[in-house]
Amino acid sequence: MPTLTNFYAIQDLSHHKTKDDCWILVGGKVYDVTQYLDDHPGGDDVILAATGTFLSFLYSSLPFGLHANLSMEKFIQCQYSNLNAPFILYFNEGKDATEDFEDAGHSKSARELMEQYCIGELDPSPPVSTKHSYSEKFMQLTKQYWAVPVTFVGISVVVGFLYLRKK
Numbered sequence: 001m002p003t004l005t006n007f008y009a010i011q012d013l014s015h016h017k018t019k020d021d022c023w024i025l026v027g028g029k030v031y032d033v034t035q036y037l038d039d040h041p042g043g044d045d046v047i048l049a050a051t052g053t054f055l056s057f058l059y060s061s062l063p064f065g066l067h068a069n070l071s072m073e074k075f076i077q078c079q080y081s082n083l084n085a086p087f088i089l090y091f092n093e094g095k096d097a098t099e100d101f102e103d104a105g106h107s108k109s110a111r112e113l114m115e116q117y118c119i120g121e122l123d124p125s126p127p128v129s130t131k132h133s134y135s136e137k138f139m140q141l142t143k144q145y146w147a148v149p150v151t152f153v154g155i156s157v158v159v160g161f162l163y164l165r166k167k
């Protein structure tokens with residue numbers, strides 16, 4: 001029987017990063033480890049640290065909504081591109097704990113144990129806002145490209161008309 005997978009955006013994780021409500025993202029899967037924190041052999045502090053927020057830097061004046069993301073966190077690139085401010089923006093986001101989890105060198109049994117806390121996966125689809133932004137920017141650019149030849153032809157017609165009238 002097919003099972004339904006819950007998908008979560010990276011921003012969702014940033015709302016669950018306390019001792020009473022703790023989600024982590026490992027290998028593209030989302031885990032609610034709230035009940036496991038006290039039992040974790042590595043302590044609750046390392047897990048809580050892996051949910052910590054970070055600042056991402058988005059430079060929002062690049063064409064087509066593409067942003068330079070200086071945080072180097074691949075999964076949040078191009079988000080918030082609907083905000084069209086021509087300066088660098090700062091956001092708090094959820095964090096990917098995969099690297100910290102792998103660095104700890106977890107055993108096979110630890111990996112099996114964690115599966116019971118899995119509540120879903122990271123949403124693989126791009127944010128709706130990005131799609132809007134791409135189409136909006138494309139429309140703007142297309143309009144501009146049409147405007148140049150149309151203006152040129154218009155001016156040529158007027159000049160030609162005036163020239164012929166003078167003759």
Ligand code: HEM
Nearest residue numbers: 033041042046047050097100101104106107110113114117
């Ligand atoms: C549901 C998620 C997790 C489960 C079930 C889990 C389970 C375990 C288990 C069973 C151990 C004992 C050693 C072993 O069997 O590998 C362990 C150790 C450890 N874990 Fe986790 N872990 C989880 C998430 C994390 C995360 C996200 C981090 C880091 C951010 C982390 C950091 C560590 C560290 C540093 C140790 C080593 C403790 C030591 O040897 O002193 N764990 N974990």
